[in-house]
Amino acid sequence: MLVVGASGNIGGAVVSALTRAGLAARAAGTHPTALENRYPGVEVARLDLLDPTTFAPALDGAAGMFLVRPPAIAKVGPTLNALLGVAERLQVGHVVFSSVTGADTNRVVPHHRVEERLRESALSWTILRPGFFSQNLADAYRSDIVNDDRILLPSGEGRAAFIDTRDIGDVAALVFAAPDAHRSAGYVLTGPQALNFDDVAALLTSELGRPIRYEPTSALPYLRHVHAQGRPWVQAIVQTVLHTGLRRGQAENVDPTLERLLGRPGRTLAQYVHDNRELWASPA
Ligand SMILES: NC(=O)c1ccc[n+]([C@@H]2O[C@H](COP(=O)([O-])OP(=O)(O)OC[C@H]3O[C@@H](n4cnc5c(N)ncnc54)[C@H](OP(=O)(O)O)[C@@H]3O)[C@@H](O)[C@H]2O)c1
CATH class of the missing domain: 3.40.50.720 (NAD(P)-binding Rossmann-like Domain)
Incomplete structure (x- = not known):
């Protein structure tokens, strides 16, 4: 393959x-x-x-x-x-x-x-x-967590049903193992629970042993922040739109399909953070 x-x-x-x-x-x-x-x-x-x-x-x-x-x-x-x-x-x-x-x-x-x-x-x-990846914590949010002990996002109280991309890999392998059973199917895949960014910050705090806070912001300052981190404007705009959309519940739906396909619940965000805790180690 x-x-x-x-x-x-x-x-x-x-x-x-x-x-x-x-x-x-x-x-x-x-x-x-x-x-x-x-x-x-x-x-x-x-x-x-x-x-x-x-x-x-x-x-x-x-x-x-x-x-x-x-x-x-x-x-x-x-x-x-x-x-x-x-x-x-x-x-x-x-x-x-x-x-x-x-x-x-x-x-x-x-x-x-x-x-x-x-x-x-x-x-x-x-x-x-x-839906929304757990791995965003290691990508879009990582430098804010590592350098400033914060998650800065324009997401208000919005929640996301974080999916671990390892589970997407498992579903892909399952499909390739028996393609006829999945031909012409479209599968919505989410993680097992919807969390807001106060929940995410609490999870990081507990796993990393230092306080991490969620700092809600609005769209324009966030857009500038992301661009200043080196993202091209187009990608910074997409990232801002996606995270602002969380306020309207765009990514909070927990879908049962992944668990049905894999025969087990999806990996939680807590599991993802635990397995990758060194990614957010403080530079100090
Ligand atoms: N982040 C989220 O929450 C989320 C949620 C749902 C869907 N998605 C979608 O998921 C996708 C991103 O997946 P990801 O996180 O796995 O991406 P990623 O980690 O950024 O990886 C992108 C991959 O694309 C390859 N690539 C880049 N330019 C290429 C080129 N010119 N030719 C061939 N390969 C190239 C890179 O490989 P090389 O190093 O070899 O170039 C890299 O392996 C996007 O379509 C996004 O919309 C994201």
Whole structure:
């Protein structure tokens, strides 16, 4: 199975889950040497979504493909959808696309056009639509937690049903193990409980043994803050919109699908923080 985005949150979890399940993974990305070092014994392929000449060699002989949209790629036509065209031509057995909650109806998100392309294709496919990631704590919020002992967000009292991307990897492996059972299905995936950011701060405080506070802010100061941290404006705007949307309950729904598929509850945010506590160690 070719795994796009193998160095990332979801793709990394998919490579690990496939390997654990005894299914062959081919880790793909723009830095093959880094992938070889990270996954000893796993086949690696160079795949650059901005370079179509890499598509067919990466997919050659693959029984399936796991696809994710890298956050930096907004134009999906010449990138992800072109890759799907090559997969179609090479008759790749099954495609699992990790999309985002709501992308089936929300035409604004780029994932929508990938979902459309898949539905129109001759490919066999499954779409996963995950909600808010636990791994955001190690990505978007990490430097605020490490350097300032705070989570700064424009999310008010909003709650999110945090999903651990390791569970998305487990679902992808389960689908690849029996694709016929999941053909043409779209699965909304969330974590097992909805927490607000006071809850998240309390959880970090208890796990890290130093006080971490939640500092609610409004959209504009947050946008400037994220951009000052080095994110391009477009990504900073997307991040601000997503976190402001939490106030309106956009990510608080807990969906039973993940537990039904895996036969166990999803990993909690507490579990994720416990397993990765060194990520937020104080520089002191
Ligand atoms: N954060 C959330 O709460 C959340 C919730 C639901 C859905 N999502 C969606 O999940 C996706 C992000 O997943 P993630 O967190 O796993 O991303 P991530 O950790 O940022 O990883 C992105 C991956 O994309 C690869 N990539 C970047 N540019 C590439 C290129 N030109 N060609 C090939 N690969 C490239 C990177 O690999 P290289 O290092 O090899 O370039 C990396 O492995 C987005 O579509 C987002 O909308 C996020």
